[in-house]
Amino acid sequence: MNHPVLIAAGRTQASKDELQFIVTNLIGTYYPVEAVLTADIKEARKDALYICEDTEASQLLTVIPEENLFPLHLEVVSEHFFVLNKVPEGETLYVFNDTRPFADHLLEQCVDAHLNASAFERITFEDTDPAIVEKALKEAKYITGTDFLTKKGRILQTTYKPLLREDVTIFPARRAPSMETSAPLIHRLLSERIEELKQSLAEVKKEGNEEKAAALLEEANTANLEFRLAALQSVTIGVQPFRLKESDLTEVDEGPIPEGTILQIEMKIGILEKAKADIINLISSPIIVPADKEEAERKLGK
Numbered sequence: 001m002n003h004p005v006l007i008a009a010g011r012t013q014a015s016k017d018e019l020q021f022i023v024t025n026l027i028g029t030y031y032p033v034e035a036v037l038t039a040d041i042k043e044a045r046k047d048a049l050y051i052c053e054d055t056e057a058s059q060l061l062t063v064i065p066e067e068n069l070f071p072l073h074l075e076v077v078s079e080h081f082f083v084l085n086k087v088p089e090g091e092t093l094y095v096f097n098d099t100r101p102f103a104d105h106l107l108e109q110c111v112d113a114h115l116n117a118s119a120f121e122r123i124t125f126e127d128t129d130p131a132i133v134e135k136a137l138k139e140a141k142y143i144t145g146t147d148f149l150t151k152k153g154r155i156l157q158t159t160y161k162p163l164l165r166e167d168v169t170i171f172p173a174r175r176a177p178s179m180e181t182s183a184p185l186i187h188r189l190l191s192e193r194i195e196e197l198k199q200s201l202a203e204v205k206k207e208g209n210e211e212k213a214a215a216l217l218e219e220a221n222t223a224n225l226e227f228r229l230a231a232l233q234s235v236t237i238g239v240q241p242f243r244l245k246e247s248d249l250t251e252v253d254e255g256p257i258p259e260g261t262i263l264q265i266e267m268k269i270g271i272l273e274k275a276k277a278d279i280i281n282l283i284s285s286p287i288i289v290p291a292d293k294e295e296a297e298r299k300l301g302k
Contacts (some may be wrong), residue, residue: 003030003031003192004049004189005032005034005049006032006033006049006051007034007035007048007051008023008033008050008051008052009037009038009041009050009051010035010037010038010052010053011053012098014154015053015148016038018146018147018148018175019035019051019053019072020034022072022175023051023072023185026182027185027186027226030193030222030223031189038060043063044063044065050064050068050069050070051071051072052072053072054071054072054073054074070184073177074175074178076106076109076173076174076175077175077176081113081115084113084117087115087117087142089118090118091116091117091118091141091142092121092141093121094136094140094142094143095120095123095145096124096145096149096150097123097124097125097149098124098125098127099124099127100122100127102146103122103145106173107122117142121136121140123140123143125155125160133160134163137160137164140165141165141167142169143156143168144170144171145173157170189230190275190276193223194269194272197216197269198269201216204262204265213261213262220264220265220268220269221268223268224271227275
């Protein structure tokens with residue numbers, strides 16, 4: 001049984017690269033993730049599941065069936081706001097992005113997080129006069145923005161590097177999907193994996209090949225591990241965005257292990273079936289401390 005191709009679709013090179021990284025970080029490497037530009041998708045591949053940012057979903061739904069499109073809501077991980085407190089009081093923190101909507105959202109989050117910085121400004125290079133962008137970058141001592149725009153090798157530190165101050169400090173921000181939007185993707189992939197295992201089990205039973213049965217048991221064990229990691233990752237990723245390891249999992253009592261390879265495979269598939277029933281109920285929200293309205297309006301210059 002061929003498993004589906006995963007395609008991360010982004011509006012720009014940076015956004016598709018970021019989404020590809022985020023999805024791989026969430027689900028592991030069993031399903032390789034391709035990355036394409038949203039504008040290049042003219043029709044949907046029948047063997048593919050597509051992942052996009054929720055802001056791109058309406059456009060992609062004109063060519064991709066709803067059941068094969070998985071929009072993710074991405075937020076800057078909460079630990080980043082602790083890092084941003086390194087900006088001293090009295091200084092201005094600049095938010096660097098391609099367009100205004102996400103820049104404005106991150107600005108509001110910075111204000112809500114009660115950072116030390118006294119003021120916040122946006123620098124959006126796609127929808128702002130280049131002269132204004134140039135002036136702001138020459139002035140900016142402290143800059144933040146998504147890591148795929150601001151980290152080493154990306155547009156801020158390549159195309160715009162000649163404009164940056166020698167003493168500039170850049171804070172690249174990791175983004176992660178909310179639990180409630182990543183759960184449907186994990187659920188769908190888990191469903192696909194269960195069907196693969198069931199089909200392989202039927203073939204093993206028919207052939208009676210013990211060597212193939214042992215290999216399938218190992219595959220079922222791996223699937224259980226991978227999806228336990230993915231479920232835990234979806235819960236913790238907004239706080240701790242790095243890929244979890246097997247050692248991060250707690251021991252789970254799976255009950256008595258039956259004798260015989262086939263029965264053990266069936267038990268592992270049953271555990272995956274239970275996980276499939278549970279995981280769709282995962283929900284989450286960012287942990288952000290609200291600021292008072294007066295301070296928010298002052299820092300945003302309203």
